[in-house]
Amino acid sequence: MAFPQQQVIPIFNGENYKCWSIKMKIVPQATQQLWDVVDKGIPQTEATPSTQTSSQVDWTQKDAEALAKIHLAVTDVIFPKIMNVTSAKEAWDILKAEFQGNEKTTAIKLQSLKGEFENLKMKDGEIIKEYSSRVIKLVNELKSHDENITDQRVVEKMLVTLSKKFYIVVTVIEEPKDLT
Incomplete structure (x- = not known):
């Protein structure tokens, strides 16, 4: 064909x-x-x-x-x-x-990506679009290394790592919604 x-x-x-x-x-x-x-x-x-x-x-x-x-x-x-x-x-x-690479180098890369995800925070002056693009890119890399990361985990991570100026928006989102 x-x-x-x-x-x-x-x-x-x-x-x-x-x-x-x-x-x-x-x-x-x-x-x-x-x-x-x-x-x-x-x-x-x-x-x-x-x-x-x-x-x-x-x-x-x-x-x-x-x-x-x-x-x-x-x-x-x-x-x-x-x-x-x-x-x-x-x-x-x-x-x-x-x-x-072999399993060892893949495991090391995955550990590095997991650490990067855990330490992820919105930068001062960064707009939501830039931050969400950074998060999505990192999540896609994790998934490409066979890491099972749920959408709920990603949303939770984003909500808790937004800069202080978004706290009211986060509260409004979290209050009525069930993030699961």
């Missing part, structure tokens, strides 16, 4: 892997089988090349299509890391291992 011509593939230059990988997952998810081949690889069967079924040929074609999209989605600086791989899954796993 071909993608529409107007679809733009996000290009990875070695920075902000997490954001790129989220965007990139959408490209093959447009056809679920393409993402399956990136995520899980080609389903294994006991067929030999001479007895391959059309289904196996389809999976091989989908793998080639997904690998081509991954190749197109990296800069020339990143490409040598995956240029000799033969499957989309292998290319994806190499990029993930190199740029997302």
Whole structure:
């Protein structure tokens, strides 16, 4: 299945892997089988090349299509890391291992983000729009690291960390509303 011509593939230059990988997952998810081949690889069967079924040929074609999209989605600086791989899954796993880091580095980053969230406060002179954008960005980063943070927790955090000039507004919001 071909993608529409107007679809733009996000290009990875070695920075902000997490954001790129989220965007990139959408490209093959447009056809679920393409993402399956990136995520899980080609389903294994006991067929030999001479007895391959059309289904196996389809999976091989989908793998080639997904690998081509991954190749197109990296800069020339990143490409040598995956240029000799033969499957989309292998290319994806190499990029993930190199740029997302291992479990330890991910855990350290998550701890840092949690600390940042706990210490979050509205800055003097900051407007609500800027503050809420900062909060949303941080919450999205936490969620991208698989942190389960509820909307209720985010609202509560925002309400208690607004600057003093918003105390009346916070009281008006909290009084009649059940934040759960």
